[in-house]
Amino acid sequence: MVSSMLSSGGSRASGNGKSLIQAKHAFFQQLICDNIRLMFGNPGTVEEGILDTLADYPEIQYVMGLQEAAVTAMADAYARATKRPAFVQVHASVGLGNAMGILYQAKQCYTPLVVYAGETYGDLLDFYGFLGGDTVAIAKPVTKWSDRCNHGSQLLRNIRRAIKIAMTPPQGPVFLAIPMNVLEKEIEPDIQPTTIIDYQSRPSHEVLIDMADMLIAADSPMLFIGDGVHLSEGQQAVSQLAHLLGAPMYGVDFGNLSASFKDPLFLGITGHLYGEETQKITLRGDTLVALGTPLFPELFPSHRPYFRDDAKVIQVGLNDWDLAKNFPVDVALMAEPRSVAEALLAVITQRADDRFHERAAERREQWIAEKQATHESKTIRFQQSFGKTPMSPQEAMKVVAEALPQDVVVFDEAITSTGYFIHYRQPSQLDNYYMFRGGCLGMGIPGAIGLKYAYPDKISVALVGDGASLYTFQGLWTAAHYNHHVIYIICNNKTYRILKANLIQYWERHGYEPRPFHNMDITQPEVDFVKLAESFGVKGWRATDPASLRAAILGALADPRPHLIDMHIDGDVSTADKPLV
Numbered sequence: 001m002v003s004s005m006l007s008s009g010g011s012r013a014s015g016n017g018k019s020l021i022q023a024k025h026a027f028f029q030q031l032i033c034d035n036i037r038l039m040f041g042n043p044g045t046v047e048e049g050i051l052d053t054l055a056d057y058p059e060i061q062y063v064m065g066l067q068e069a070a071v072t073a074m075a076d077a078y079a080r081a082t083k084r085p086a087f088v089q090v091h092a093s094v095g096l097g098n099a100m101g102i103l104y105q106a107k108q109c110y111t112p113l114v115v116y117a118g119e120t121y122g123d124l125l126d127f128y129g130f131l132g133g134d135t136v137a138i139a140k141p142v143t144k145w146s147d148r149c150n151h152g153s154q155l156l157r158n159i160r161r162a163i164k165i166a167m168t169p170p171q172g173p174v175f176l177a178i179p180m181n182v183l184e185k186e187i188e189p190d191i192q193p194t195t196i197i198d199y200q201s202r203p204s205h206e207v208l209i210d211m212a213d214m215l216i217a218a219d220s221p222m223l224f225i226g227d228g229v230h231l232s233e234g235q236q237a238v239s240q241l242a243h244l245l246g247a248p249m250y251g252v253d254f255g256n257l258s259a260s261f262k263d264p265l266f267l268g269i270t271g272h273l274y275g276e277e278t279q280k281i282t283l284r285g286d287t288l289v290a291l292g293t294p295l296f297p298e299l300f301p302s303h304r305p306y307f308r309d310d311a312k313v314i315q316v317g318l319n320d321w322d323l324a325k326n327f328p329v330d331v332a333l334m335a336e337p338r339s340v341a342e343a344l345l346a347v348i349t350q351r352a353d354d355r356f357h358e359r360a361a362e363r364r365e366q367w368i369a370e371k372q373a374t375h376e377s378k379t380i381r382f383q384q385s386f387g388k389t390p391m392s393p394q395e396a397m398k399v400v401a402e403a404l405p406q407d408v409v410v411f412d413e414a415i416t417s418t419g420y421f422i423h424y425r426q427p428s429q430l431d432n433y434y435m436f437r438g439g440c441l442g443m444g445i446p447g448a449i450g451l452k453y454a455y456p457d458k459i460s461v462a463l464v465g466d467g468a469s470l471y472t473f474q475g476l477w478t479a480a481h482y483n484h485h486v487i488y489i490i491c492n493n494k495t496y497r498i499l500k501a502n503l504i505q506y507w508e509r510h511g512y513e514p515r516p517f518h519n520m521d522i523t524q525p526e527v528d529f530v531k532l533a534e535s536f537g538v539k540g541w542r543a544t545d546p547a548s549l550r551a552a553i554l555g556a557l558a559d560p561r562p563h564l565i566d567m568h569i570d571g572d573v574s575t576a577d578k579p580l581v
Helices: 002-007 023-033 045-056 068-082 092-109 122-127 135-142 152-167 180-184 205-217 227-231 235-245 275-282 337-351 354-383 393-403 415-425 444-454 475-481 497-510 529-535 546-558
Strands: 019-022 038-041 061-064 086-090 113-119 145-148 174-179 221-225 249-251 266-269 287-291 312-317 331-334 409-413 433-435 460-465 486-492 539-543 563-568
Touching: 019 023, 023 045, 023 152, 023 180, 038 068, 045 086, 045 092, 045 113, 045 180, 061 068, 061 475, 068 086, 068 092, 068 113, 068 433, 068 444, 068 475, 086 092, 092 113, 092 135, 113 135, 113 152, 135 145, 135 174, 145 152, 152 174, 152 180, 174 180, 205 287, 205 312, 205 331, 205 337, 221 235, 227 235, 227 337, 235 249, 235 337, 235 354, 266 354, 287 337, 312 337, 354 393, 354 415, 393 415, 393 486, 393 546, 409 415, 409 444, 415 460, 415 486, 415 497, 444 460, 444 475, 444 486, 475 486, 486 529, 486 546, 529 539, 529 563, 539 546, 546 563
Parallel strands: 038 061, 038 086, 086 113, 113 174, 145 174, 221 249, 221 287, 249 266, 287 312, 312 331, 409 433, 409 460, 460 486, 486 563, 539 563
Antiparallel strands: none
């Protein structure tokens, strides 16, 4: 009788008169208390206690995916968009293994995920039998915190601790293993909201004066901004600071819109491959301010100095690991980018003289003119590729950028076509565009679903490279299963174009003679994305020219169910074609 009552969410009195419930019910009550109403997951045997109990809590929706990498990527996009923790259920050690690549990028990019995996009964863990493995140890390299809950009485404390750690800057994924017997334990529930640390902070007045005087005295100030600006909702303050200084802004490790591409002083994104490319930008400045970003995240950093001998460097952010990590800086400030930008605006305005404002105006004109000239030059160069068969990615992305309404939300994992989309679209609405980041392919298809849950009233669009799409293509099933209005545009060039572009640079850097590419084409057989989409219950379109592409987009926009557009584009690569921003 007691067992039946407990399994349906009931309670009974303990010996001291307090109510007892099973920990698995308290688990859901804690999530509801913390306003976590989605669980992204892939069902598994050792999680069945949770999955069974979920039926008693209709307030929480289980978003089912067919593989753990896909559901973790959905949660990642949802957390990025909502700035709230996303809850993920993976299946034991093997499911955790499936999610590792996405967790790596979530850690690198500071996404607040709370990941749970079940384990067999605690007294059987040391048997290391079927699905056995130390999940806590497996998760440690790709999470901020990884632990196991060993007793039902500690479950709620561990859940609150996990949420708090995930949400405390530097934010990131956390992992909690819960053996099956822990969930069956009867406990006295202590349900209360998780304490979230208020991380709004600003420097002392003395440090502000020092920074302001450096910037007032600068001849060529520059701002480098990252996702920490987006997290602090500091886009407006940082833009105002740039315009006050007459300083260009560059995105570094830039996945969320920390600036509008339409801002005349936002000059684009630094690369993530070669330090020499970044140096072409940094060596132009005599006072450089990094806000909410590391310096720098390249795969191949340069051995030569990134800054001029006389340069002043200021770095602001909430991640102490990033501050002065790679370079000594003149001011390393652990503070919120928005608060610092707002404070600097006030202090510089108060202390600056007319000569400062004159020089700042001259710099503004110079940088605005440079951006305009670069944009016009690209437009002319891109147009030279129009009219080809198959379509050039430049022409295809012009059609896409113009056909999509401004109020759709876009997840961009187009890789080598991203720069063309940005050129023609100029993303500016701060909640409408999210970029692939972190280096882990497979984010685009599930990421668009995560954005749909974050913005349920918007149409969600994913721009995805053909190679990247095949990492998590089963995400289409989730879109079809829940009948989401999501549009997938596959940039189908039948090749790993980014690898070919990078190999050309490799040949150039080492002085090697070019030769045929090997193992970089997705052919023999070619993938039929339309048939593949339809097998998952998603309407498929094939677009081979601008007219059919535009018609497919308009048709997909008008029909409120998931769609996939197989956009055939040219995969040719040349040394003159460097499409990234």
